[in-house]
Amino acid sequence: MSPLIERARAFRGFAPRVSFAFAVGCGAVVVLLAILLGEQQAGRAVKRHEQLVGQDLAASVDRILDTVISRRRNELAALAGQPCAQVGRRLAELETKVSYVRVIALVSNGRLYCSSALGPIDRPLAAYLAPSKYRETIGLLRETAYQPGVPVVTLYTPAGSGAGVLYVVEGDYLADAVAHAVRLGAQTAELSMAGMGVLDDQRRFHPLSSQSAVATRVASQVWPFAVLVSSSAGSVSATYWKYRLACGAVGVLCAALIACAYLLAFAPRRLLLSAVRQGLRRGEFHVAYQPIIAVESRSLVGVEALLRWHHPKWGAVSPAVFMADVESSDALAGITEFVLRTSVAEMSRRPPASPLRIAVNVGPQDLERKGFVGEVLAVNRRLPAGACLVLELTERFLLQDNVRTTAVFRELKQEGVKFAIDDFGTQYSNLDAVSRFPFDFVKIDRQFTSQIDTGGAEIIRAMVSVARHFGLEVIAEGVETEAQHQALLEAGVPFAQGYLYQRPVRAGELLRAAPAVGL
Known part of the structure; x- marks a missing residue:
């Protein structure tokens, strides 16, 4: 017997049942694929939301740092290198006109020699950050010697001939900006600086090793820092359920269309066979x-x-x-x-x-x-x-x-x-x-x-x-x-x-x- 003909004959007898099973299987697969697609889209939506929140936070931190570095910049740079006794009073006056800073210090030959808050001081600049001679440099510290346990962000701007200006920014300002993410559905939000550490939305400093592996990372386009955002469980659950229901509804609709197609294709046959059986009885x-x-x-x-x-x-x-x-x-x-x-x-x-x-x-x-x-x-x-x-x-x-x-x-x-x-x-x-x-x-x-x-x-x-x-x-x-x-x-x-x-x-x-x- 020809194997091809034998298979064709066998299929004919089972065609209705195979077709029904195929239609049911297709409907189930479509619903399953729709749900899986919903899961996938929900995951992307969560990441997309975290990305948008991270971009918003990064932009907020950028504005704070830009404000600090741009206010009275030329006037402060003119003071760098001059004796503290001559410029200390002017330094303290200018510090009050720069937002977000705790203190501004003048730097000469790698050492802080004049503070807007303390007057003459002698501290190594390296204790605050690793400065560059040619551009602004940023750092993140767990604390300073003058205020233990309070994180700060430091900014250094060179003023030429080994002189420069160091800004010590209150960590609270940046933490408050980062904390805005929680109101947008985030579980945690952190400010991260490579090689330095992390400042979270609770104003706490963490070493880099504690960063969340599942958080979405958004890097600043201006400064060398990144914002880490992870969504709250409630926000994630709501997003997943929204996409599950939406995609599940689409899947059920497609399955219903498959069922309609099956009925349109095989209902006449079923009705005919039903009429044959009734005809025999009648x-x-x-x-x-x-x-x-x-x-x-x-x-x-x-x-x-x-x-x-x-x-x-x-x-x-x-x-x-x-x-x-x-x-x-x-x-x-x-x-x-x-x-x-x-x-x-x-x-x-x-x-x-x-x-x-x-x-x-x-x-x-x-x-x-x-x-x-x-x-x-x-x-x-x-x-x-x-x-x-x-x-x-x-x-x-x-x-x-x-x-x-x-x-x-x-x-x-x-x-x-x-x-x-x-x-x-x-x-x-x-x-x-x-x-x-x-x-x-x-x-x-x-x-x-x-x-x-x-x-x-x-x-x-x-x-x-x-x-x-x-x-x-x-x-x-x-x-x-x-x-x-x-x-x-x-x-x-x-x-x-x-x-x-x-x-x-x-x-x-x-x-x-x-x-x-x-x-």
Whole structure:
């Protein structure tokens, strides 16, 4: 058996369930992906908020430092290097006009020699920061010798010839600016200077090793410091829930759209199968019979039982509309059982041994289900003497050559049931099937019969030859003209059926023999 065809046949039977499972799976995956996307977007939103808060804090600290360094800058620079006795009073006066500072000191040759608060002093500049000769320098200290336990920020501006000005900025001002982040939803906010330490929103100094690894870091574009911001648990939770709900709602909407698409695609099939089941219960189905005649004598030798449906609202429903869906569903069991039971009961009421054969269409799925053999044997035992039951395999996919199928063939044939393979020649797989399974008849498809009197006789003869090689009888379908009948007779086809002999009719309308000419 072709693996591709076997897989296709198996899929057909499970297609509805697979489609349903696929739709449910897709919906669940979409909702899950939406939630995961919400989680991802929430994380980005938290970081984005921290980034904005950090930028705002950095800008605030930049303004404080810029204010300190720009106020009275030239006047203070002019004092640097001059004796403290001469400029001390002026230094103290200028200090009062510079915001945010605790003290301003003059520097000469790397030492503080004059303070706006203490007057003459002698302290190394290196105790406050590592200055540069060419640009402003900033530092962060845990405390100073004059005010222990109070963090400060130091700023140094060079004034030339080894002189400069040192500003000591109250840490409280910067801590207050950083603390503004808490009012914007932050859990913690810190001012960090590389190699020096961290000043938090509680005005506490920490070594650099204590910095939070999860905080968002925003560097100043002006000064060598950074702001570290971490969101509060409440703010993070609210953001995550907002995005979860929003993305979850989108996911549910997409899942609903998938469900709608599934219903639009498969609801007609489900409704149709439901109508079939209800039709069986309400008696809307009946069986029509098409005669099978001996080509040479035109005598009636059998019938093919054909299911017909007359819906009270839709009227006559063609089997082409519903049988394809029925054959791939569990409704097939009820249909097959109905045709078997009805055809045997109606044919049993005819004269003895007429017709000789009753052909009923079944599918490979029937052979695989439990209870099928028992159903067939039950109706087979009710046949009148001289009559036999023929099961026609109408499914165009290959039978699975497994132990169960072989056992079904063997058990039913032991009880006199015969088998026919339908539409012979339309699938390259049919020849393989007749060689592997003990069929009794092959039915030549109507597309070959329609061509027999227009150059297709050789194909029919070849089919007859193949059938005889395997010990099978041949039945030609779709005979509609007398010319086709004569061509079949000449090609050695023993049995035929078609509109030439009689259209499918109720049991009481069957002819005992086919008319000699025409319809």
